Amino acid sequence: MYLGFQFALPWHWQLFFRWLVRGGDVNTIPTSLAQELNNLCQTANRSHHVNGYNGSKAIAYSLGKFECKLSRDQKFWLIYDIYGFDSTKEAMKGTPIAVLMIKLAGQDYTYKIKASIPKKS
Numbered sequence: 850m851y852l853g854f855q856f857a858l859p860w861h862w863q864l865f866f867r868w869l870v871r872g873g874d875v876n877t878i879p880t881s882l883a884q885e886l887n888n889l890c891q892t893a894n895r896s897h898h899v900n901g902y903n904g905s906k907a908i909a910y911s912l913g914k915f916e917c918k919l920s921r922d923q924k925f926w927l928i929y930d931i932y933g934f935d936s937t938k939e940a941m942k943g944t945p946i947a948v949l950m951i952k953l954a955g956q957d958y959t960y961k962i963k964a965s966i967p968k969k970s
Contacts (some may be wrong), residue, residue, distance in 0.1 A: 860878075861910035868932060872960070874960050883966045885904055886926065890928070893918065895917075897914065897917060899915055913930070918964040920968075925968055926965060928965065931962070932962055
């Protein structure tokens with residue numbers, strides 16, 4: 850039931866529930882976000898940081914500001930972010946149920962998003 854529920858939700862909710870159950874690091878990004886991430890990664894600054902809030906809500910809510918750099922062979926974008934909550938204030942932008950869940954689950958867990966997507970010109 851949990852897995853079926855996961856696939857029916859937007860990616861940022863999937864990440865949130867993964868955080869709630871302490872699901873570990875993430876190695877893949879949904880292919881539906883690949884084109885937009887390609888466009889955003891091309892705007893990375895010199896330190897490889899991207900402002901995902903300039904993209905869609907799906908990117909803003911799931912990655913926010915993140916790191917994106919080219920692989921050595923220049924064929925992939927390597928995307929890196931840390932997902933977690935330092936305070937319930939971070940969840941206030943979401944729904945009241947998210948705030949309640951964070952208060953119940955605690956705030957002491959983070960995990961890494963380390964994934965790649967093919968680079969498109």
